[in-house]
Amino acid sequence: MKHEFVHPIETRYRSKIAELFTEERKLEFWLKVEAALARAHAELGSIPMEAAKEIERKANLNHVKLDRVKEIDKQIHHDLMAMVKALAEQCENDAGRYVHLGATSYDIEDTALAIQLREALSSIKESLLELLNKLMDIIKRTKKLICIGRTHGQHAIPTTYGMRFGVWAYEISRHLLRIDQTIKRISFGKMSGAVGTMASFAGKGPRLQEKVMKLLNLNQALISNQIIQRDRHAEVIFLTSLIAQTLAKMAREIRILQRTEISEMFEPFKKSQVGSSTMPHKRNPHKSERICSLARIIKSNVIPALDNIILEDERDLTNSAGERILFAENFVLLDFIICEMISIMNGVEFNERKIEDNLNLTRGACLAEKIMIELVNKGIGRQEGHEILRIAAIRARERNIDLKETLLDNKEIKDRFSEKELEELLNPHNYIGNAIEIVENLIMYLNKTHGF
Numbered sequence: 001m002k003h004e005f006v007h008p009i010e011t012r013y014r015s016k017i018a019e020l021f022t023e024e025r026k027l028e029f030w031l032k033v034e035a036a037l038a039r040a041h042a043e044l045g046s047i048p049m050e051a052a053k054e055i056e057r058k059a060n061l062n063h064v065k066l067d068r069v070k071e072i073d074k075q076i077h078h079d080l081m082a083m084v085k086a087l088a089e090q091c092e093n094d095a096g097r098y099v100h101l102g103a104t105s106y107d108i109e110d111t112a113l114a115i116q117l118r119e120a121l122s123s124i125k126e127s128l129l130e131l132l133n134k135l136m137d138i139i140k141r142t143k144k145l146i147c148i149g150r151t152h153g154q155h156a157i158p159t160t161y162g163m164r165f166g167v168w169a170y171e172i173s174r175h176l177l178r179i180d181q182t183i184k185r186i187s188f189g190k191m192s193g194a195v196g197t198m199a200s201f202a203g204k205g206p207r208l209q210e211k212v213m214k215l216l217n218l219n220q221a222l223i224s225n226q227i228i229q230r231d232r233h234a235e236v237i238f239l240t241s242l243i244a245q246t247l248a249k250m251a252r253e254i255r256i257l258q259r260t261e262i263s264e265m266f267e268p269f270k271k272s273q274v275g276s277s278t279m280p281h282k283r284n285p286h287k288s289e290r291i292c293s294l295a296r297i298i299k300s301n302v303i304p305a306l307d308n309i310i311l312e313d314e315r316d317l318t319n320s321a322g323e324r325i326l327f328a329e330n331f332v333l334l335d336f337i338i339c340e341m342i343s344i345m346n347g348v349e350f351n352e353r354k355i356e357d358n359l360n361l362t363r364g365a366c367l368a369e370k371i372m373i374e375l376v377n378k379g380i381g382r383q384e385g386h387e388i389l390r391i392a393a394i395r396a397r398e399r400n401i402d403l404k405e406t407l408l409d410n411k412e413i414k415d416r417f418s419e420k421e422l423e424e425l426l427n428p429h430n431y432i433g434n435a436i437e438i439v440e441n442l443i444m445y446l447n448k449t450h451g452f
Helices: 015-022 024-043 049-058 066-078 079-088 105-142 162-185 205-215 231-257 287-302 304-309 320-345 353-359 365-376 382-399 405-408 417-426 436-452
Strands: 146-151 154-160
Touching: 015 024, 015 105, 015 320, 024 049, 024 066, 024 079, 024 105, 024 205, 024 304, 066 079, 079 105, 105 162, 105 231, 105 320, 105 436, 146 353, 154 162, 154 365, 154 436, 162 231, 162 436, 231 287, 231 304, 231 320, 287 304, 287 320, 287 417, 304 320, 365 382, 382 405, 405 417
Parallel strands: none
Antiparallel strands: 146 154
16 A cells, blocks of 8 residues: 555645654664764774774665665564664674664664754754844834834834834744754763663773764763653753744734734735635635644643653653654744745735824824823823823723814813824824834844844
8 A cells, every 4th residue: 555644744844854854864863873882982992993984884874774674673673773783784794793882772862863953953043044034124124114002902002013023033033042052952962871870881981972972073961861861852842832932923913913904914925826715805814824823733742742851760661652753743843834934024015004094093092101291291290191191082982083182172281282282292103212223223133143
């Protein structure tokens, strides 16, 4: 029977990072560690150097075939040992007898996993840098594009689109810094044998481990049992989830701003694109919705990653099966939704007419704070001014008139402001504080921090 994929990360949601998590790459990482182990043994005089060189020559996919490893695995039901046997049978001149000498399975697996996750995080960093660069382009274009700010889903006071995108960019920047920190903490391997005592290395364990990790450009765990402790791996999964939640937050806001009633900002929409199978007029934010949906899957994997920290005694196998899913799933889905967001940012559209309409939708009520502060400058206490503006805003809303009209009905206001002064104060374009300066400072920070 022809094999058919079940998981959509193999088809619909596959991205370039998936290559790091194929069975071939996993085997390649394992073989790389076995080669380093053999070299370290030889340098310490534990095995002949010629044997180590032969193992190094054969420890690659040109000689050790995945199909052969799978064939052996079906017989012995142990994939790591299947790799050992497949490598050993390729080695000539009796070198195969030294493959995997003194090591336990997770000396190889966890050390290889450290290399794999380091490369995966580095790849995510490249994708995020591309996204951040796109965000910065938009920030520069929109730093003076004034729009209504919203809190609790209600109109608050004016802000700018540069501020809105700037908040997202600053968050992405923090994730990039977190990636650098997490790479350092995941880049640890071990070569300590069963339960971590190094007993199988005949007193040479500390030097052997040091040499292996140096060859692989990894740090060595100072102490471990039969595995590298899973707090490191849980941090990786948690970081992927943090990044995904930022993307979901951005996507959710895009969806809100694309609502028909708001219509300020839109995902790109191709001329041939279909929004609905039955409603030809629809322009659905499908990319943003997809990001929000997949982010839920990514964050759900935090729980099993945390559970994997709690293994029995010197180790058990309850982390293993789940980790075959967790890392590949989270990294492939995360990379996919980053690419989706980059695609959105490449073609994001702004409807400046609707932005201006919405800015003035409350007919001046969104400037009530500004009037209140000016009242204090005119000699009225802050609390009294707040009450005057609160009542005026309610009356304007109930009568469906401009705030200015209700304010001119109030003696305290009329005695202190001319109609022309009120008009100037109620211009939303005059109340964005230091928004432009804040955004420009952010741009300088991001340029300096990330080398744009």
